[in-house]
Amino acid sequence: MTELPDTAHIRLEAQGPVLRLWLNRPELRNAMSAQMVREILATFAAIREDRSVRVVVLRGAGGTFCAGADLKNLASATDAPPLGAAAAADELTQANRRFGLMLETVNSAPQALIAAVEGYAMGGGFGLACVADVTIATEDARFAMTEVTLGVVPAAISPFVVRRIGLTAARRFGVSGARLSGAEAREVGIAHLAVTDAAALESAVTNAINQILQCAPEAVAETKRLMLRAAGPTPLSELLDQAAESFARAVRSPEGREGIKAFVEKRKPAWATRIE
Numbered sequence: 001m002t003e004l005p006d007t008a009h010i011r012l013e014a015q016g017p018v019l020r021l022w023l024n025r026p027e028l029r030n031a032m033s034a035q036m037v038r039e040i041l042a043t044f045a046a047i048r049e050d051r052s053v054r055v056v057v058l059r060g061a062g063g064t065f066c067a068g069a070d071l072k073n074l075a076s077a078t079d080a081p082p083l084g085a086a087a088a089a090d091e092l093t094q095a096n097r098r099f100g101l102m103l104e105t106v107n108s109a110p111q112a113l114i115a116a117v118e119g120y121a122m123g124g125g126f127g128l129a130c131v132a133d134v135t136i137a138t139e140d141a142r143f144a145m146t147e148v149t150l151g152v153v154p155a156a157i158s159p160f161v162v163r164r165i166g167l168t169a170a171r172r173f174g175v176s177g178a179r180l181s182g183a184e185a186r187e188v189g190i191a192h193l194a195v196t197d198a199a200a201l202e203s204a205v206t207n208a209i210n211q212i213l214q215c216a217p218e219a220v221a222e223t224k225r226l227m228l229r230a231a232g233p234t235p236l237s238e239l240l241d242q243a244a245e246s247f248a249r250a251v252r253s254p255e256g257r258e259g260i261k262a263f264v265e266k267r268k269p270a271w272a273t274r275i276e
Helices: 034-047 071-078 082-107 124-129 158-165 167-176 182-188 198-212 217-230 236-252 254-264
Strands: 010-015 018-023 055-060 112-117 120-122 134-138 142-144 193-195
Touching: 010 034, 018 034, 034 082, 055 198, 082 124, 112 124, 112 198, 120 124, 124 142, 124 158, 134 182, 134 198, 142 182, 158 167, 182 193, 193 198, 217 236, 217 254, 236 254
Parallel strands: 018 055, 055 112, 112 134, 120 142, 134 193
Antiparallel strands: 010 018
8 A cells, every 4th residue: 555644633544455534633523624634635645546545434533524614713714914814815715725626636536435424514524425435324413514604605515515416405405504314415315325323334334345345446446537527518429439448448458357257257356355
């Protein structure tokens, strides 16, 4: 595995092909700090080309996922003196854009990403839940786009929420700040699975990991790339051209040859593994 960055606001645990990334400010319900954003960016940059990392599990320490932005940081920015107001505004713009870059980076990571949500997924945490490939929540988890209740805007997360659940549902939650349970989040498409408690969450995450570990890592990366492109403005004919080229490359690749040979020989392919 690639050398991972030193971190303070996240905790990284490598387990074979699985990297567990814990948001690690439990005393603040894992509120998103500027340092946390930088550390997440550094982690995903470090593993981007490393196919030995096949699954990333994103979770919050202390029994809650992420309570959103660190409001103390925002409060200090709003208290900037008049002469420093322009500089403070520019810093806020840059910080929000960096957060958007982090969501974009996580969203497009070639590894499969599982978000395990318990406790609160508010604001930025709501956004993180919407960029995972597989989101599993406890039924009593609480999701909300809380920004408007604070007089601010869910700026960076909005594009990802709209892509996840569609414009109509996103508008409802964006303008009301309404809270959803984990079960309701599953119903609207934020979460894919809702489970009863923390033990069931752990079991469901393990099951999801082992399902993904039956799949070829390069094929997973290419599938994600094509699906994300399909969700964008690329014309269908161009997308299908790219998909055909991708399919041909995959069939001729070492993974493709091994997968087809394993199927014919009625055995597991070389990449198929599992964790306990």
